[in-house]
Amino acid sequence: MKKSVLHSCGLAAVLASAWFWQNSTAQEPDDRKLQKSEPTGVATGAPHAPVKDDLSRPITAGGFVDGAPVVFVDVTKQAGLDSFRHRSGTPEKATILEMPGSGVALLDYDNDGWLDIYLLNGSTLAALKGKEPAPRAMLLHNNHNGTFTDVTDKAGVANERWGFGVAVGDYDNDGWPDIYVANYGKNRLFHNNHDGTFSDVAEKAGVALGGWSTGPTWGDYDHDGALDLFVPGYVKFDAEHPPVGGRGGIPLSACQYRGVNFSMCGPRGLPGESDHLFHNNGDGTFTDVSKKAGVDDPQGYYGLASVFVDVDDDGWLDLAVANDSVPRYLYHNLRNGTFEDASYLSGFALTNEGLAQASMGIAVGDYNRDGRLDFCLTTFSDDYKTLYRNDGEINFSDVTYRAGLGAPTIPFLGWGTGFLDYDNDGLLDIFFANGHVYPAVDQRDWGTTWAERPQLFRNLNGMKFEEVPPATGSGLGVVIAARGAAFGDLFNDGHIDVVLNTIDSAPVLLRNVVKSNNHWIGFKLVGGRKSPRDAVGAKAFVTAAGTRQRGDVFSGGSYASSSDQRLHFGLGTAAKIDKVEIYWPSGKKEEVIVPGVDRILTVVEGQGVVEK
Numbered sequence: 001m002k003k004s005v006l007h008s009c010g011l012a013a014v015l016a017s018a019w020f021w022q023n024s025t026a027q028e029p030d031d032r033k034l035q036k037s038e039p040t041g042v043a044t045g046a047p048h049a050p051v052k053d054d055l056s057r058p059i060t061a062g063g064f065v066d067g068a069p070v071v072f073v074d075v076t077k078q079a080g081l082d083s084f085r086h087r088s089g090t091p092e093k094a095t096i097l098e099m100p101g102s103g104v105a106l107l108d109y110d111n112d113g114w115l116d117i118y119l120l121n122g123s124t125l126a127a128l129k130g131k132e133p134a135p136r137a138m139l140l141h142n143n144h145n146g147t148f149t150d151v152t153d154k155a156g157v158a159n160e161r162w163g164f165g166v167a168v169g170d171y172d173n174d175g176w177p178d179i180y181v182a183n184y185g186k187n188r189l190f191h192n193n194h195d196g197t198f199s200d201v202a203e204k205a206g207v208a209l210g211g212w213s214t215g216p217t218w219g220d221y222d223h224d225g226a227l228d229l230f231v232p233g234y235v236k237f238d239a240e241h242p243p244v245g246g247r248g249g250i251p252l253s254a255c256q257y258r259g260v261n262f263s264m265c266g267p268r269g270l271p272g273e274s275d276h277l278f279h280n281n282g283d284g285t286f287t288d289v290s291k292k293a294g295v296d297d298p299q300g301y302y303g304l305a306s307v308f309v310d311v312d313d314d315g316w317l318d319l320a321v322a323n324d325s326v327p328r329y330l331y332h333n334l335r336n337g338t339f340e341d342a343s344y345l346s347g348f349a350l351t352n353e354g355l356a357q358a359s360m361g362i363a364v365g366d367y368n369r370d371g372r373l374d375f376c377l378t379t380f381s382d383d384y385k386t387l388y389r390n391d392g393e394i395n396f397s398d399v400t401y402r403a404g405l406g407a408p409t410i411p412f413l414g415w416g417t418g419f420l421d422y423d424n425d426g427l428l429d430i431f432f433a434n435g436h437v438y439p440a441v442d443q444r445d446w447g448t449t450w451a452e453r454p455q456l457f458r459n460l461n462g463m464k465f466e467e468v469p470p471a472t473g474s475g476l477g478v479v480i481a482a483r484g485a486a487f488g489d490l491f492n493d494g495h496i497d498v499v500l501n502t503i504d505s506a507p508v509l510l511r512n513v514v515k516s517n518n519h520w521i522g523f524k525l526v527g528g529r530k531s532p533r534d535a536v537g538a539k540a541f542v543t544a545a546g547t548r549q550r551g552d553v554f555s556g557g558s559y560a561s562s563s564d565q566r567l568h569f570g571l572g573t574a575a576k577i578d579k580v581e582i583y584w585p586s587g588k589k590e591e592v593i594v595p596g597v598d599r600i601l602t603v604v605e606g607q608g609v610v611e612k
Contacts, residue, residue, distance in 0.1 A: 043257060043258070043380050043382050044325055044355065045379070045380060045382035045384075046382060048447070050445060050448075051410075051411050058447050060411050061451060061452060061479045064470050064473075067472075068471035069471065071471070072497075072498065072511060076508050076509045079146060081140065081506065081509050084150075085506060086119070086501060086507070087504060088122030088503050089123075093264055095243075095265075096235060096237065096266040097184060100234070100483065101122065101435075101483030101484065102120035102165075102484055102501050103483070103484030103560030104561050105168050105562040106487070106563055107168045107177045112142075115142055116139065117148060117499055118137065118157065118179060119140070119507055120163035121138070122163060128185075137158055138152050139151050139152045156190075156197050157198050161184070161185050161186070161188070165213065165216050166179060167229075168562040169227045171189075171226070171227045173532065173533040174192075178198075180207070182214055186202065186203075187208050187209050188200050188208075206287070212234045215306055216229060216232070216306065217319075219308025219536055219537055220317065221277075221317050223587075225527075225530045225531060225586070227534075227536060227555075228277065228280050229278040230278075230306050231277075232273075232275045232304065233274050235271070235272060237270070243255075243265040250269050254266055254269025254270065255269075264437070267302040275296055276288055277289055292337070294338050297321075302323050304559065305362050305557060305559050306320065306321045306362070307320050308556070309552060314333075316333040317333055317537050318332050319339060322378075324359060325358045327349035327356045329343050330342050330348040345394075357377065357386065358383065359378070361414065362558065363377075363418045363419045364419065364557055365419030365428045366428065367428045368389065368463060369550070374388060374396075375388040375390075376405075381413040382448075384401075385414050385432060404457075409455065411447050412448070412452055413436045413437065413448065415434065415482060416432075416486070416560075416561055417432050418485060418557070420487050421569070422514060423516060424494065424518035424520045424571065425572050426570045429465070431455070431457075431498060432455040433484070433500050435451060435482045435483060436448060436449060449479075451479045453480075454478070454482060454500070455476075475511070482503075484558065485498060485499070485501075485558050486563045487558075489566070489568060490511070496512055496568060498510040517573065518571065518572050518573065522568045522601065524565075525538050525603050526604045526605065527585060528604070528606050531584050531605055534553070535584070536555050536565070536585070538552070538584050540583075541580070542571075543581075544576065544577045545573070545574035547574075549569050551569060566600060580594055582605075588605065592609060
């Protein structure tokens with residue numbers, strides 16, 4: 001790819017749109033052919049007819065199946081998470097600031113080998129003005145017995161600002177995870193003090209920013225062994241003067257949904273915040289290199305989620321950004337401190353039809369076991385959640401419909417998402433956390449609801465997915481306004497669990513209770529002298545029973561959340577691993593001998609498996 005071509009975004013957009021439309025229409029499913037009318041207001045998809053279950057409930061809050069196998073159980077109360085209450089403005093959601101909600105992080109902050117939970121909180125306009133106490137974030141310590149204890153006060157991580165995104169990374173390579181929090185207002189960088197406490201060093205480090213930041217990501221983009229930080233920006237918002245349709249240059253259409261006027265305006269029609277890339281100087285400070293690196297977002301797109309991943313396997317981290325209601329970004333690392341904008345020519349910016357989507361969250365994983373990383377994006381209701389297959393050479397194909405993810409996802413409004421092997425069969429499945437942005441949809445027969453159930457799609461064969469029936473009363477049957485979603489083995493039992501941060505309510509902890517004879521293996525990777533200590537950017541390949549799987553260590557992604565950085569591989573019925581290959585961020589490749597399966601192993605770069 002030539003950089004001059006990729007930066008001609010206007011022409012590229014036109015050409016890409018025309019190409020996608022011409023080459024996709026002939027194979028377009030019938031239910032898409034019926035939807036050619038223009039989307040209205042903030043939505044990016046055209047209105048669809050309501051989908052209802054046998055009891056005439058909208059499918060977003062119905063469709064439950066009596067007697068279906070139970071995958072997840074809601075253990076929020078038993079685990080002690082119900083003491084947390086998220087808050088985001090007023091119940092009416094009159095401004096865009098009150099709508100997106102907050103992320104969640106899973107991290108082992110005290111290095112005891114068990115995942116802890118950090119839940120961000122929102123705020124209110126009154127709290128911003130000092131007229132009422134600010135809502136607080138919560139850090140929950142894992143007690144190793146299925147319960148968690150609130151340690152926020154001791155840890156000093158209450159935030160008490162309007163929190164949106166969180167990413168975990170050991171930026172100073174001291175072996176302890178640090179936490180970056182993206183807020184409306186100044187951001188936080190909580191440095192881990194190794195004693196159960198954190199110190200906010202954002203101002204000193206030069207990463208406090210201001211304005212409205214969303215889903216950050218850590219990654220060593222320049223191979224100096226230290227994690228750098230990318231922070232997307234969303235909307236320029238003045239809390240003293242919220243946008244009003246028809247005033248200040250804001251079109252009335254920016255405040256509509258399905259032709260109905262709402263007080264909430266945006267994001268389209270509002271000015272967007274810039275994105276920021278901070279280079280780690282190695283001394284506790286960072287330098288803003290956004291413009292020099294070519295990732296500052298001069299078009300003012302509305303960023304919500306981001307993730308550093310190596311999409312072309314050249315050993316250098318690239319960068320994907322989910323933007324709301326406008327094209328997505330995919331930046332290719334040129335290995336010289338700069339990136340080229342490969343968004344359009346890669347096929348990642350738009351759908352097969354050449355359309356932009358309201359992208360909220362990003363899942364990353366090799367779902368078809370071809371050794372390359374794929375993406376799945378959550379979107380607004382009336383639009384499908386998009387699966388991008390990595391075809392190599394920085395080319396992606398929208399394979400949503402042929403994979404079976406099109407029609408079932410259209411009524412839902414998705415946020416957090418992740419690839420996870422929930423049944424340990426060796427194939428990555430997909431989870432979507434859902435919830436609408438307009439509480440008033442409950443008063444209209446649009447086939448969608450404010451509170452929605454999550455969705456889980458089982459990977460059948462590396463090509464097709466099938467929705468897992470939401471068993472009545474199970475974790476897949478919870479009806480909530482979910483936002484952030486983080487994934488990890490919270491109970492160290494070899495099953496991937498899910499934590500959801502729910503707007504204006506308690507969080508939801510979905511414990512994986514699948515019973516099978518399938519085996520698994522987990523790895524905590526520790527980087528050497530020339531790699532980030534937490535091994536962000538490392539990739540591992542596990543071969544068992546003739547099947548080769550891939551796992552990558554990354555920070556961020558989902559919607560504004562950060563998941564377990566330990567790598568988890570389901571092995572199916574294979575009780576023996578034939579080969580483990582690890583590609584470290586330093587560029588070294590290492591083969592590791594494992595003593596057995598059904599366990600979590602620590603691997604130190606250059607030392608193999610070590611006892612912990």
